[in-house]
Amino acid sequence: MEDNIRLLINNISVVYADVIQVLKGVSLTIRKGQIVSLLGSNGAGKTTTLKAISGLLKPENGKVTEGSIEYDGEQVQNSSPEEITRKGIIQVLEGRQEFKYLTVEENLRVGTATRWGKPYQKDLELVYRYFPALLARKKSLAGYCSGGELQMLVIGRGLMAHPKLLLLDEPSLGLAPLLVKEIFQIIRKINEEQGTTLMVVEQNANMALQIAHYGYVMENGKIVMESTAQELRENPDVKEFYLGTAASGALKSYRDVKAYKRRKRWL
Amino acid sequence: MEFFLQLLVNGISLGFLYALSALGFVMIFKSSSVLNFAHGELLAIGAFLFLALSTWAKLPIILAFAVTLIGSFSLGFIIERFFLRPLIGEELIEVIMLTVGLAAMFKGLLLFIFGGDIHSYPNFLPEGLSMQWGAIQIPSVYVATFIIGIIFLIIFGFFFKYSSQGIYMRSVADNQPAALSLGVHVRRVFALSWAIAALVCAMSGIVLGIINGVNVHNLSAIGLKVFPVVILGGLDSIGGAILGGVIIGLLETFTGGYISTSLREVVPYIVLVLILMVKPYGLFGLVEIERV
Ligand SMILES: Nc1ncnc2c1ncn2[C@@H]1O[C@H](COP(=O)(O)OP(=O)(O)O)[C@@H](O)[C@H]1O
Ligand SMILES: [Mg+2]
Numbered sequence: 001m002e003d004n005i006r007l008l009i010n011n012i013s014v015v016y017a018d019v020i021q022v023l024k025g026v027s028l029t030i031r032k033g034q035i036v037s038l039l040g041s042n043g044a045g046k047t048t049t050l051k052a053i054s055g056l057l058k059p060e061n062g063k064v065t066e067g068s069i070e071y072d073g074e075q076v077q078n079s080s081p082e083e084i085t086r087k088g089i090i091q092v093l094e095g096r097q098e099f100k101y102l103t104v105e106e107n108l109r110v111g112t113a114t115r116w117g118k119p120y121q122k123d124l125e126l127v128y129r130y131f132p133a134l135l136a137r138k139k140s141l142a143g144y145c146s147g148g149e150l151q152m153l154v155i156g157r158g159l160m161a162h163p164k165l166l167l168l169d170e171p172s173l174g175l176a177p178l179l180v181k182e183i184f185q186i187i188r189k190i191n192e193e194q195g196t197t198l199m200v201v202e203q204n205a206n207m208a209l210q211i212a213h214y215g216y217v218m219e220n221g222k223i224v225m226e227s228t229a230q231e232l233r234e235n236p237d238v239k240e241f242y243l244g245t246a247a248s249g250a251l252k253s254y255r256d257v258k259a260y261k262r263r264k265r266w267l
Numbered sequence: 268m269e270f271f272l273q274l275l276v277n278g279i280s281l282g283f284l285y286a287l288s289a290l291g292f293v294m295i296f297k298s299s300s301v302l303n304f305a306h307g308e309l310l311a312i313g314a315f316l317f318l319a320l321s322t323w324a325k326l327p328i329i330l331a332f333a334v335t336l337i338g339s340f341s342l343g344f345i346i347e348r349f350f351l352r353p354l355i356g357e358e359l360i361e362v363i364m365l366t367v368g369l370a371a372m373f374k375g376l377l378l379f380i381f382g383g384d385i386h387s388y389p390n391f392l393p394e395g396l397s398m399q400w401g402a403i404q405i406p407s408v409y410v411a412t413f414i415i416g417i418i419f420l421i422i423f424g425f426f427f428k429y430s431s432q433g434i435y436m437r438s439v440a441d442n443q444p445a446a447l448s449l450g451v452h453v454r455r456v457f458a459l460s461w462a463i464a465a466l467v468c469a470m471s472g473i474v475l476g477i478i479n480g481v482n483v484h485n486l487s488a489i490g491l492k493v494f495p496v497v498i499l500g501g502l503d504s505i506g507g508a509i510l511g512g513v514i515i516g517l518l519e520t521f522t523g524g525y526i527s528t529s530l531r532e533v534v535p536y537i538v539l540v541l542i543l544m545v546k547p548y549g550l551f552g553l554v555e556i557e558r559v
Binding site for chain 1: 431432434435437438441442444445446447448449450451452
């Protein structure tokens with residue numbers, strides 16, 4: 001096995017409540033230091049894939065029933081979230097999920113749970129350096145922060161855990177385009193400066209493919225396409241269905257109709 | 268006037284006591300949404316453990332006190348580990364029935380060992396602790412209660428506000444899935460809240476034992492008073508539990524002092540019903556932060 005591989009998902013199936021099969025033979029590879037993007041429309045199984053990695057399937061009564069997940073060469077499928085977080089995998093949940101009644105700084109401090117008792121002052125400073133907006137709000141309750149601040153907060157909170165693999169679930173969800181751009185630039189900077197390996201799940205393929213090195217497209221619990229981010233950006237299907245920029249207007253009428261149908265199914 | 272001040276001080280001291288024990292109840296509820304119906308029995312266990320250690324084993328008072336607190340803390344851990352944990356994820360009613368069952372079991376055990384009589388502690392509070400201002404005389408128990416109450420409330424305030432472990436505990440109460448995603452050991456937080464709850468219960472149990480004598484039935488009945496206190500304060504609010512405790516304490520002493528001692532036990536419940544009619548979430552219940 002190559003030793004620059006951080007995570008190797010090998011043909012996993014995931015089943016909820018013993019009967020609902022959501023992932024059907026998903027394989028993907030994340031190399032150290034890379035940003036890998038997982039694209040797909042609503043309900044494709046992206047969040048389920050992240051939860052399979054982070055162990056958070058367990059509390060939802062989900063299970064990896066086939067295949068394996070290797071993290072730094074060690075099998076981790078179906079381990080508990082307490083174990084997996086302590087190995088360095090942190091998932092930043094979809095929809096922010098701040099601690100409403102804790103202040104911004106207290107929220108960040110929860111990120112030290114995997115290394116309780118160790119100093120964290122430097123890490124706070126680091127997070128505030130990446131997200132200066134948080135510094136100004138550090139004493140206010142997270143419940144009163146804006147959506148953009150909250151997204152920064154939950155990413156920063158994940159960073160506090162010193163992750164070796166940070167999983168971001170739809171960081172752009174519900175945010176204004178300018179804010180999304182800012183946040184993605186910070187994500188790229190974190191990757192470059194801290195060397196953090198990242199997996200970014202998105203419906204917003206445009207932003208995700210701009211910062212990612214490699215990308216996967218998921219549909220109905222299966223990976224349907226994978227390639228370097230650049231190739232994906234130039235792929236006509238991806239352009240049509242995820243980037244919303246069809247190459248040329250009236251060129252292929254039949255395909256357009258088909259595309260329209262597919263798009264409708266996805267939305 | 269002197270009488271009024273005396274009642275005021277007694278009421279506040281008693282209120283701190285209720286607040287302290289209510290804190291334990293609220294903590295368990297906040298972290299794991301479990302209503303602990305064995306609350307009064309935890310008070311009683313603490314009081315009797317101290318009785319056994321101080322009068323039977325004849326340990327020095329300070330040592331007996333320390334061992335009681337450590338013992339209760341451990342008991343809380345054990346209760347969570349062996350009784351509550353297997354029920355994580357089960358229906359609320361099953362968990363409530365479990366705590367009702369625990370209450371019956373503890374009460375039975377205490378009655379078996381100590382009988383239903385009123386026991387009393389040796390008189391160990393220094394007389395110098397009592398205070399006298401003109402005609403007002405505050406007995407040393409109340410002064411001690413007041414001091415212990417304040418000290419513990421401050422320690423708790425600091426623990427939850429500033430310590431990492433306290434912040435992890437609050438994060439679980441706030442958003443359990445998010446806490447889990449960051450590696451907070453949620454089951455350990457549940458266990459810790461039971462341990463701390465048992466500890467503060469023991470603390471209050473001992474002081475109540477000094478005031479009223481140590482009796483299984485009395486102490487487990489006083490445990491029920493946690494309900495008006497926390498419902499008044501809002502089930503999920505620690506600050507509310509403290510205020511609720513003080514309000515109930517004052518209501519009791521003033522009713523006892525000015526109206527009738529036999530109404531003393533009833534008035535808190537009447538107030539409770541009245542308040543619930545006006546504010547169903549309690550006076551200080553958390554208002555959900557809504558985003559627009
Ligand atoms: N806890 C669960 N129990 C049962 N089915 C689930 C659960 N979570 C998700 N699913 C189902 O799995 C499918 C994929 O969901 P998800 O992984 O959240 O997709 P995505 O993140 O790509 O939108 C959906 O059809 C959803 O209904
Ligand atoms: Mg999702």
